[in-house]
Amino acid sequence: MNADCTIICGAPCGALEKDLISGFVIAADKGLDYALNASIVPDLCVGDFDSAKCDVPENLDCIRAVPEKDDTDAILAANIAVERGFKRLRFLCALGGRLGHTLASIQMLYNLKKRGIDAEMYGEHERVELILNETKKIKRFNGYLSVFAYENTAEITERGVKYQTQDRVFTSDYPLGVSNEITEEFAEITVKGCAIIVEEYGE
DSSP states (O other): OOOSEEEEOOSOOSSOOGGGOOSEEEEETTHHHHHHHTTOOOSEEEEOOSSOOSOOOTTSOEEEOOSSOSSOHHHHHHHHHHHTTOOEEEEESOSSSSHHHHHHHHHHHHHHHHTTOEEEEEOSSEEEEEEEEEEEEEEOOSEEEEEEESSSEEEEEEESBSSOEEEEEEETTSOTTOSBOBOSSEEEEEEEEEEEEEEEEOO
């Protein structure tokens, strides 16, 4: 999926993967450091800039916020993207580092999904998305695939994986779907309800 808007966040991410960047590009706070260090000039930067070390280039469109705010810089960037009409968002450097921010980012995915926005997040070695009453095909990769109920319960069918399920009821208080493996060219995940999909890539 090519994202209509790519948002570069501030979690640890090593080298920024340029092939994941497409569409309109927003750098959120420390994400500006990552972007400029990779010779990427974003279309917009947003945040309170309490983490970014570089100075904002004078010719770069920038929306500044005060540090005392309800939204994280990633949520601020996401809301701006949605206000500008983007329906698909890709967050880079969005997982890892401070656990509180990672959990906040996952909650943000849920909020976006309920608003009809498709979004995905990448960390250094993982990708996360939420699916809501839909089927998703995932190309085989070297690593582990986990599927968890995000609301109280979800009926989940998994095909093309080592541990298959058929309309199995997953609950949000037990990690039944952790560390599966894709065995076919594609895995097919069907969810009745809401589930979080985690792809953890091998070295």
